[in-house]
Amino acid sequence: MGLELLLNAEMRRADAMTIADGTPGRTLMERAGAAVTAAVARRCAAGERVLVLCGPGNNGGDGFVAARLLAARGHQVSLALLGDGAALRGDAALAAAEWTGPVAAPGSVAVEAAGLIVDALFGTGLGRDLDGEALALVERINASGRRVVAVDIPSGINGDSGAVCGAAVRATHTVTFARRKPAHLLLPGRVYCGTVEVADIGITDATVAACASDAFANAPPLWRGHIPVPSIEGHKYKRGHALVVSGGPTATGAARLAARAALRAGAGLVTVASPPDAVMVNAAHLTAIMLRPMEGAAGLARLLDDRRFNVLLIGPGAGVGQATADLVAIAGGRQRSLVLDADALTSFAGNAAGLRQVVASCHPAAVILTPHGGEFAALFKAEDEVVRAPTKLDQARRAAAVTGAVVVLKGADTVIAAPDGRAAINENAPAWLGTAGSGDVLAGIAAGLLAQGMNGFEAAAAAVWMHGEAATMFGPGLISEDLAEVLPKVLSRLMGATA
Ligand SMILES: NC(=O)C1=CN([C@@H]2O[C@H](COP(=O)(O)OP(=O)(O)OC[C@H]3O[C@@H](n4cnc5c(N)ncnc54)[C@H](OP(=O)(O)O)[C@@H]3O)[C@@H](O)[C@H]2O)[C@@H](O)CC1
Numbered sequence: 205m206g207l208e209l210l211l212n213a214e215m216r217r218a219d220a221m222t223i224a225d226g227t228p229g230r231t232l233m234e235r236a237g238a239a240v241t242a243a244v245a246r247r248c249a250a251g252e253r254v255l256v257l258c259g260p261g262n263n264g265g266d267g268f269v270a271a272r273l274l275a276a277r278g279h280q281v282s283l284a285l286l287g288d289g290a291a292l293r294g295d296a297a298l299a300a301a302e303w304t305g306p307v308a309a310p311g312s313v314a315v316e317a318a319g320l321i322v323d324a325l326f327g328t329g330l331g332r333d334l335d336g337e338a339l340a341l342v343e344r345i346n347a348s349g350r351r352v353v354a355v356d357i358p359s360g361i362n363g364d365s366g367a368v369c370g371a372a373v374r375a376t377h378t379v380t381f382a383r384r385k386p387a388h389l390l391l392p393g394r395v396y397c398g399t400v401e402v403a404d405i406g407i408t409d410a411t412v413a414a415c416a417s418d419a420f421a422n423a424p425p426l427w428r429g430h431i432p433v434p435s436i437e438g439h440k441y442k443r444g445h446a447l448v449v450s451g452g453p454t455a456t457g458a459a460r461l462a463a464r465a466a467l468r469a470g471a472g473l474v475t476v477a478s479p480p481d482a483v484m485v486n487a488a489h490l491t492a493i494m495l496r497p498m499e500g501a502a503g504l505a506r507l508l509d510d511r512r513f514n515v516l517l518i519g520p521g522a523g524v525g526q527a528t529a530d531l532v533a534i535a536g537g538r539q540r541s542l543v544l545d546a547d548a549l550t551s552f553a554g555n556a557a558g559l560r561q562v563v564a565s566c567h568p569a570a571v572i573l574t575p576h577g578g579e580f581a582a583l584f585k586a587e588d589e590v591v592r593a594p595t596k597l598d599q600a601r602r603a604a605a606v607t608g609a610v611v612v613l614k615g616a617d618t619v620i621a622a623p624d625g626r627a628a629i630n631e632n633a634p635a636w637l638g639t640a641g642s643g644d645v646l647a648g649i650a651a652g653l654l655a656q657g658m659n660g661f662e663a664a665a666a667a668v669w670m671h672g673e674a675a676t677m678f679g680p681g682l683i684s685e686d687l688a689e690v691l692p693k694v695l696s697r698l699m700g701a702t703a
């Protein structure tokens with residue numbers, strides 16, 4: 205199954221296109237219900253009690269199909285319908301007509317008596333917050349502690365944003381159709397889904413391609429072909445030279461973390477540019493990484509006269525203020541690839557337009573911004589269309605459009621977005637990656653990949669994935685120093701897969 209993600213409206217279009225191409229909607233619903241049935245049957249012994257809870261739309265229709273097929277397999281199935289059976293329309297009404305068992309009212313069923321619950325209340329058609337009977341039912345499902353297989357999306361989760369609308373079903377497993385939806389990856393939706401399975405209901409790859417809008421799950425097939433593989437005929441200067449700007453004497457560690465990650469990610473050379481009063485601190489801790497003194501923006505400008513520095517990373521430990529903003533501005537005019545993180549971003553708080561100018565002056569080199577949520581909110585506080593965007597995916601995409609840079613909006617569900625509209629949602633970061641300094645390492649990996657000539661979007665998406673993978677491989681107890689040391693294993697696997 206492809207990595208494309210389908211928004212609610214895109215999924216509706218894919219359904220409609222498939223129907224227009226000759227597959228009746230009722231057939232799609234039958235396949236969806238059959239996939240749910242198979243998922244339930246894998247989890248329940250024959251004869252176990254299954255409670256199917258149906259909503260008023262086609263998600264409920266899938267539930268009616270599953271109920272019928274589960275009963276035919278010998279399960280003890282009870283079914284309750286939220287709303288009026290006479291109000292069912294279209295395929296859902298047809299599916300309901302084929303269910304010959306009783307239809308209970310939700311208030312009359314003992315939710316906790318079921319071995320497993322099928323949640324077929326709402327899917328992509330959820331239109332507002334749950335209230336009244338729907339809200340009470342979802343709360344009872346969650347309080348029951350029963351296993352829940354959700355149809356398409358746990359009811360109450362918005363498919364586009366992953367947000368909880370009033371309340372949402374906490375599923376143990378979710379069966380979705382054709383492709384995953386953003387809510388299966390974005391928080392909090394992802395944690396409400398349990399495990400996620402994508403069932404093929406006959407929507408073709410061509411139909412998905414025609415309906416999808418360049419949003420993907422972040423995984424190696426998106427960028428593996430761009431990962432630079434060192435050549436026997438190459439040498440270190442062909443693999444780029446990253447310059448990482450250090451903070452003052454008491455804030456040098458962040459730059460060194462980033463610099464080491466850049467070198468481990470494959471940059472041919474890495475140099476730390478250090479304020480003069482921090483040179484001795486840096487010198488005491490650097491071996492393979494080189495060190496150059498640098499005094500303010502003028503000093504950075506002089507260093508950048510050396511064209512071999514093809515990537516610059518500013519932000520970790522830099523300090524918030526005009527001095528850091530000046531460094532960024534100097535870097536901008538030099539057409540080098542740039543990674544801006546942490547304080548370099550916060551020094552432009554409320555001034556995304558200023559950052560846009562810097563990005564434009566780097567063209568055609570790549571610029572990657574790596575804000576966490578707080579830095580993002582500060583940077584874009586004057587840009588209503590960014591901060592008020594309804595989903596994290598939209599926020600990152602709009603931020604990329606506003607700045608002209610690749611934006612990495614971090615978190616457990618990091619979103620990477622390019623100005624051309626491409627976006628990826630990352631899902632491989634373990635919880636223990638949220639540790640002091642790990643963001644500095646991410647910025648360094650991105651710089652290391654850019655140094656080797658990768659494009660901005662691919663470098664950013666690969667860096668985020670490699671960062672998560674390194675943390676997963678290392679396991680709990682990880683501190684940010686460990687990440688770069690695991691990168692060789694991550695790279696060997698990636699390059700092994702390319703060979
Ligand atoms: N199309 C196809 O071919 C296929 C579709 N498939 C399946 O269909 C699902 C999408 O179906 P759908 O579009 O009918 O929407 P669905 O999620 O059932 O909800 C809409 C209903 O809920 C109601 N409602 C909404 N919010 C509410 C609230 N807060 N509180 C209370 N009510 C609320 C809303 O009522 P209204 O807003 O009109 O008052 C309407 O009645 C999709 O997820 C997949 O499972 C598969 O079978 C494959 C083929």
Ligand SMILES: Nc1ncnc2c1ncn2[C@@H]1O[C@H](COP(=O)(O)OP(=O)(O)O)[C@@H](O)[C@H]1O
Nearest residue numbers: 576614615616633634635638640641642643644
């Ligand atoms: N709960 C979490 N699960 C997985 N990854 C996380 C979690 N919290 C943070 N991260 C990741 O950890 C990194 C933290 O970066 P950042 O907030 O800049 O920290 P620092 O400033 O300490 O380097 C980001 O890559 C982010 O995506």
Ligand SMILES: [K+]
Nearest residue numbers: 326355357359
């Ligand atoms: K559902």
